[in-house]
Amino acid sequence: MNLTTTFEELHKQYQPMVMQLCLGFVKGEIDQAKDLSQEIFINVWNALGKFEGKSSYKTWIYRISINTCLLHIRKHKKAINIPLEKVSVELQNSTEVDKNYASLYQAIGKLGEIDRLTIMLVLDELSYDEIAEIMGVNPTNLRVKIHRIKKKLKELLQDERA
Amino acid sequence: MKELDDLKNKWQSGKKDLPSMPINSQELIKKAQKKKKASVLAHYGTITILSITLIVLILFFTKVAVFQETLSHIGVALMAGGLALRIIVEAYSLVKAKRISLEQTTIENTELNIHFYNFRKKIHSTFTIIIFALYIIGFYMLTPEFSQYIEFNWMLLMDGSFVIIMLVLIWIIRKSTREELQHLKDLIELKQNLKEA
Numbered sequence: 001m002n003l004t005t006t007f008e009e010l011h012k013q014y015q016p017m018v019m020q021l022c023l024g025f026v027k028g029e030i031d032q033a034k035d036l037s038q039e040i041f042i043n044v045w046n047a048l049g050k051f052e053g054k055s056s057y058k059t060w061i062y063r064i065s066i067n068t069c070l071l072h073i074r075k076h077k078k079a080i081n082i083p084l085e086k087v088s089v090e091l092q093n094s095t096e097v098d099k100n101y102a103s104l105y106q107a108i109g110k111l112g113e114i115d116r117l118t119i120m121l122v123l124d125e126l127s128y129d130e131i132a133e134i135m136g137v138n139p140t141n142l143r144v145k146i147h148r149i150k151k152k153l154k155e156l157l158q159d160e161r162a
Numbered sequence: 163m164k165e166l167d168d169l170k171n172k173w174q175s176g177k178k179d180l181p182s183m184p185i186n187s188q189e190l191i192k193k194a195q196k197k198k199k200a201s202v203l204a205h206y207g208t209i210t211i212l213s214i215t216l217i218v219l220i221l222f223f224t225k226v227a228v229f230q231e232t233l234s235h236i237g238v239a240l241m242a243g244g245l246a247l248r249i250i251v252e253a254y255s256l257v258k259a260k261r262i263s264l265e266q267t268t269i270e271n272t273e274l275n276i277h278f279y280n281f282r283k284k285i286h287s288t289f290t291i292i293i294f295a296l297y298i299i300g301f302y303m304l305t306p307e308f309s310q311y312i313e314f315n316w317m318l319l320m321d322g323s324f325v326i327i328m329l330v331l332i333w334i335i336r337k338s339t340r341e342e343l344q345h346l347k348d349l350i351e352l353k354q355n356l357k358e359a
Contacts, residue, residue: 008187016177023180030181037183038190043264045194050265060265067264067271070352074345101176104169114268114355123173136267137356145358150166157169 007045014061015041017124021062024120025069025113028105040068055133062126062134066117073113107156115149122146205259209252216245229307237303244296251289255282272353279346286339298328 018040022033043064051060108116121131128146132139185193223229223238258281262274301324309317 004187004191007191011187011190015183016180019180019183020173020177034181034183038185038193041190042194042197045191046198047263047265063267064264066268067266070268070272071264074348077348101172104172104176107169112355114352117268120173123170125170125174134267135356136269141357153166153169 003048007048010044010048010057010061011041014058017058018061018065021065021117021120021124022069023101024105024108025073025116027109028101036069036072039072040065043068059130059134062121066134069117070113103157107153110156111149111152115145115152118142118146119149119153122150205256209249209256212245212249212252216242216249219245229304231307234304234307237300240296240300240303242300244293244300247289247296248293251285251293255285269353269356272349272356276346276349276353279342279349282342283346286335286342290335294328294332 015037019033019037022036022040023030026032026036040061044061047064051057055063108119111119118131118135121134126134128139128143131146132142135142137145219238220242229235229238258278262271262278264271266274305317305321308320312320
């Protein structure tokens, strides 16, 4: 299979996964998420020739996605720091589908960058070992961390309902 | 934790209702190829421009306007040395930057970025000052001999524009240094965040 065909298949298969990660990362800002998602796939294409198959494509794409998200936030710090009130208004004015996810993005958006990315991997049903492999962190520490993020997220969701 | 399970379900079902990407795979490949070209140009552009400047500088002072006085020769050597040092530092910086890859784990990528920006911090605090000093001292060592062949008004204009060029360069470097130091601060914070349980 040549690179173009592989890329087309990867793009087709993992585009929803990447797009959702981007949406969560930029607190539901659709245009920014589209740009970020595009940037990730551009980086995927540029790295594809070097892919050695040491991990699955999914893990590999997640690594590129997370590193691109963190790089993006450093490059566009001012633009990314959208006040949550603004996100809320934008989501309320947006389509029906977006409204359904407003609370989800708002709660996730209140977490720090690493916590936000970690919980999105949990929500995407990745195992703790897979998350540890993507992030390169100690699995034991990760378990404790995820427990703490879950607790924090629960409080945030309760606050929003109150 | 019921809330988390609900959230998980919502997250999973949300995948079906995602906004579509504005461009297809083929367009993405074209954009990626353009980006790669731009990135190569940006990486090697500075080194190429500096190398050409160095060659032109050496050729100009050895073939076109050959100086007679020792002070001027030292001046040319200092200016050329400053530029050569800058080229070496840029090339080494490029080698370090190439070790950073988006395919690495988050922690590995963050650590290599911290290493890179620490190196840049060292460059800005020592090498940049040395390079500027060499270039400025070298330039002013040329002026006594220059003044023998060039009218006072032209000398004034040359010295004045040199000062302006240097001030603009210092302003640009200070701005990028501040940005890089901010990146370093953010990365250190990120690493702490990644390592904490």
